[in-house]
Every structure is written in C-alpha cells, then in structure tokens.
C-alpha cells in the first residue's frame with residue numbers, strides 16, 4: 001500500500017470506530033481480516049496512524065474545526081507528525097486509494113495549526129469533564145502532563161531475575177537496542193520505530209524462556225516499592241494476569257508464599273502459564289469459587305497485601321488512547337466505590353505490624369489520595385509510610401524517583417512527564433502492632 005492509501009485506511013477505520021462503539025484493537029483486526037492484501041507492515045503503519053490520531057483527537061479537531069475522521073487524521077499529521085501543508089497535500093492527491101484533495105478551508109487550517117488560544121483540555125488532549133480533577137492534581141502543569149500522556153509510550157520489559165541478569169537479557173536482545181530503565185534495576189526499554197510499531201518481543205527466545213516479561217517501568221516500580229520480602233506471606237488480592245505476582249516472586253527469590261487472587265477467574269487464566277514460563281515456585285493461585293470464602297484462612301496472617309485496584313486507567317492513556325475518550329463520570333463513580341470496598345476488605349488479611357500496598361494506574365485524586373484518606377478514617381490502625389521511606393526499596397535511584405514523582409502524605413504519583421513511565425499511584429501503609 002502507498003502511504004496515501006494507508007492514510008485513507010486510517011480514516012476508514014476511525015469512521016467505523018465512530019459508527020460502532022467498539023475497542024479500537026477489535027476494529028483494526030476486523031479491517032485487517034477484510035483487507036487481506038494489506039501486509040503486516042501496512043497494518044502496523046495504519047494502526048500507528050489510528051492510535052496517533054486518538055492520542056491527539058481534541059487538538060486535531062480544534063485545528064481542523066471538525067471531528068470528522070478525515071479532519072482528525074489530517075490534523076494529527078500536522079500536530080503530532082509535524083507535516084506541513086504541502087507534504088499533506090502530496091498525500092491527499094486524489095490518486096487511486098488516496099484521500100481526496102484538500103479543500104481551501106483545510107489548506108488554510110493546516111497552514112496554521114496553532115493551538116495558542118485553545119483551552120487547556122484541548123492543548124493537553126484530555127476530556128473536558130476531567131479538567132477539574134486533573135487540574136486539582138497538577139495545577140499549572142496540567143497541559144504539559146496531558147501532552148506527555150498524548151505521546152507514544154516505549155516498550156518496557158522486566159528482566160526476570162529468577163532466570164536472567166539484566167546484563168544477560170540485554171545481550172540476548174541487543175538487536176532491539178534496549179536501554180536500561182531510569183529507576184527500576186530490572187527494566188529494559190525499547191524505543192519504537194517511526195510508525196510507533198513495537199517489535200514482536202513475545203517471539204524472542206528470551207521471552208519464550210521466561211527471561212523477560214512485558215511490563216511498564218511504572219508497574220515495576222510499584223511492585224518494588226511494595227517491598228515483598230523473601231520468606232514472607234504475601235496476598236496479591238487483585239492479581240489479574242499476574243504482572244505484579246510474577247515480579248513479587250522474583251523479588252522474593254521464590255522464597256515464602258504468595259497467594260494470587262482475583263474476583264474474576266477469567267482474568268487469572270493467563271497467570272498459570274506465565275508462572276511456569278517464569279520458573280515461579282512460590283505462588284498459590286486462589287481462584288474464586290462462587291460465594292465460598294477462598295481467602296478465609298489468610299485473615300490476619302499476611303506480612304503484605306497488595307491491592308492493585310481496578311481503576312479508570314487514566315495513567316495509561318499513552319498505550320490506550322481510545323480509553324481516554326471512552327471514560328465516563330459513571331465509570332469513575334463505579335471504580336471509586338469498588339476501590340473503597342476492596343481496600344476495606346484487604347485490611348482484614350494484614351497481620352499486626354504488616355503492610356498494605358495500594359496501587360492504581362490512575363492520576364485522579366478521587367481514586368488515589370482520597371481513597372487512602374477515607375481508609376485511614378475508617379481504619380485508624382493503618383497509616384501511610386512516608387514516600388521518602390518507601391523509595392529506599394529502589395536503592396539509590398529511589399532518591400531521584402522521589403524528586404521526580406509527585407509526592408504527597410498518602411503516596412507517590414508517577415507520570416509520563418515526571419518519571420517517563422505510565423501514570424501510577426503507590427501508597428504503602430503499615431498496620432499498627
């Protein structure tokens with residue numbers, strides 16, 4: 001396919017997405033199945049155009065004065081890809097499969113894609129209804145934080161220390177030019193190509209042998225700050241596919257016991273195979289069994305309970321830009337209610353003197369600090385450990401992390417702009433003896 005035909009395809013896919021509210025990945029897959037002539041390079045480039053357009057939807061619409069899929073893609077080519085009007089006109093030349101030529105209005109708008117007078121939620125490319133909440137967290141930096149969330153994310157890997165050293169894993173993947181992480185000693189970072197396409201890491205021998213896992217550096221840091229110690233008893237209450245369970249097992253050097261639970265048995269399914277691949281031997285998966293209390297024997301016995309809570313995912317907008325425009329006030333209300341309930345449930349498993357780690361991939365105080373304050377009001381025997389203390393689990397890079405992240409009494413907030421990671425909130429609380 002020509003570059004112009006790829007642009008036409010991206011416009012078509014965004015139109016399909018607007019017509020039927022479905023996840024973007026499914027829409028891209030359907031398009032690939034019904035256009036089998038498109039090779040993998042074409043599909044990746046088209047996906048890159050679609051994701052980039054979703055990342056910059058508000059600013060592209062403002063530049064073009066329209067929300068139409070064609071306007072959004074053309075606007076994104078100017079704002080994110082930095083193409084000038086002449087370059088865009090060369091793609092939109094009405095040749096076979098190319099977009100129709102630019103109208104006079106489009107030409108005028110693309111010649112001056114300035115957003116200087118646009119409101120903050122347009123310049124920062126986030127939903128207008130979330131402005132007050134984000135502004136509450138970031139103050140004057142809200143636009144810069146939004147812009148960093150509207151950029152592409154790199155591909156982060158975590159080296160599984162049960163199977164490899166960072167040096168060995170880096171050497172095994174040297175053809176992908178991985179860089180060490182900034183804060184996590186286990187992180188390797190792979191920068192994406194110009195189309196935003198990630199290499200197929202899951203086909204690499206190092207991945208197949210369990211030496212590396214795909215995991216954002218922010219998620220890696222969250223697990224390290226929870227500080228699971230070898231030989232202790234740990235409950236991962238919302239384990240899902242087990243990203244943090246696997247890291248806990250490695251940090252504990254397979255010593256002690258981790259109980260991995262999730263309310264949704266389907267979420268736990270990939271964990272079984274991942275545990276085997278990673279060489280993990282100290283995890284018991286406690287799947288839900290209807291109304292049976294499958295964790296009752298753990299009450300009051302855990303050294304550490306992790307609540308990696310269901311949340312709005314506002315910290316992951318770089319990777320899930322369609323989620324940014326789908327999130328609704330009702331979903332935020334639902335998530336905050338769930339979080340309060342799970343946190344309260346989690347407290348019963350923590351032994352006196354034990355710790356409770358609360359993690360979200362949200363940036364909103366409603367899901368972060370406010371939850372911790374509410375918990376402290378309900379359970380006065382729990383108090384947050386000061387962030388200056390929790391960062392020490394990272395060793396020397398912890399000091400740099402504390403300076404870079406947004407620290408509060410309740411915990412630490414990582415953001416793409418501040419720490420180069422996805423947005424993550426981490427609070428570690430201790431239960432009084």
Ligand SMILES: C[S@@+](CC[C@H](N)C(=O)[O-])C[C@H]1O[C@@H](n2cnc3c(N)ncnc32)[C@H](O)[C@@H]1O
Nearest residue numbers: 238239240242243244262263264267308309310
């Ligand atoms: C952020 S995800 C977990 C991600 C996972 N820990 C990881 O690192 O890959 C949140 C999980 O919480 C689970 N969940 C939601 N409500 C729950 C509840 N009441 N108790 C336990 N898990 C719950 C969801 O099914 C989901 O898998």
